[in-house]
Amino acid sequence: MSNLQTLIGYQAIDKNLLTIEKELAATEEKKKYAQARKFLKNAQTTLDGYENKAVALSGELSRLEAQYNEVAAELKEFSEIDFSELEENEGELAYLKKNAQGLADTLRSLKRDLASVKERMDAVTKDYKALKQKTIAMQKQFKEYKEKYAAVAKGKEAEIGSVRAQLAAMEKDIPADVLERYKGRRKEGLWPVLVPLKGDRCGFCSMDLPRAAISKLNEKGVIECENCHRLIYKE
Numbered sequence: 493m494s495n496l497q498t499l500i501g502y503q504a505i506d507k508n509l510l511t512i513e514k515e516l517a518a519t520e521e522k523k524k525y526a527q528a529r530k531f532l533k534n535a536q537t538t539l540d541g542y543e544n545k546a547v548a549l550s551g552e553l554s555r556l557e558a559q560y561n562e563v564a565a566e567l568k569e570f571s572e573i574d575f576s577e578l579e580e581n582e583g584e585l586a587y588l589k590k591n592a593q594g595l596a597d598t599l600r601s602l603k604r605d606l607a608s609v610k611e612r613m614d615a616v617t618k619d620y621k622a623l624k625q626k627t628i629a630m631q632k633q634f635k636e637y638k639e640k641y642a643a644v645a646k647g648k649e650a651e652i653g654s655v656r657a658q659l660a661a662m663e664k665d666i667p668a669d670v671l672e673r674y675k676g677r678r679k680e681g682l683w684p685v686l687v688p689l690k691g692d693r694c695g696f697c698s699m700d701l702p703r704a705a706i707s708k709l710n711e712k713g714v715i716e717c718e719n720c721h722r723l724i725y726k727e
């Protein structure tokens with residue numbers, strides 16, 4: 493590829509852009525902005541989860557309360573029975589007492605369940621409130637640092653513009669398909685994008701290239717490493 497030198501030069505200029513991008517990414521403003529953005533992105537899902545949980549628990553609470561009232565009413569009926577009238581009938585008496593005992597046990601168990609549900613509801617409410625509070629703080633941080641970061645980025649605008657102009661001027665001398673691949677890899681965060689062939693290996697990850705790939709390299713000037721996806725050229 494006669495345009496290989498242009499492509500190599502292109503990457504050298506692009507490195508300046510990368511340096512500026514890294515500088516920007518390392519600023520406190522960018523870090524705090526990104527931190528808040530990431531937090532807020534997940535917070536809503538978690539808050540929704542808490543809300544759903546609270547709704548489910550509240551449903552369970554109503555169900556248990558209804559059950560409790562029902563059993564309590566039934567037990568009250570037993571307390572109104574005049575057992576003295578039944579003293580003659582031991583079988584009947586024992587049966588009723590056993591029933592009353594069963595209802596009392598059920599009531600105790602329902603009471604425990606109710607307490608446990610209430611406890612879980614309190615815990616969810618507490619978590620929800622804490623997260624809500626943090627969300628409000630992070631919303632403030634997001635707004636503040638979005639603006640601060642925009643100001644920092646603006647300070648680098650001219651420099652970035654100049655590098656981009658240099659890159660744009662070179663692009664017409666690079667085959668469109670190669671340029672597209674280069675830009676795609678660069679966008680994915682791979683660096684360097686372009687690496688020299690070392691022996692029969694990729695100059696970045698050292699993977700052995702098959703013979704077919706080498707002949708394709710000789711023919712096309714640039715191939716892509718199947719392992720690390722860098723673009724390989726022959727020096």
Ligand SMILES: [Zn+2]
Binds near residue numbers: 694698699719720
């Ligand atoms: Zn590789």
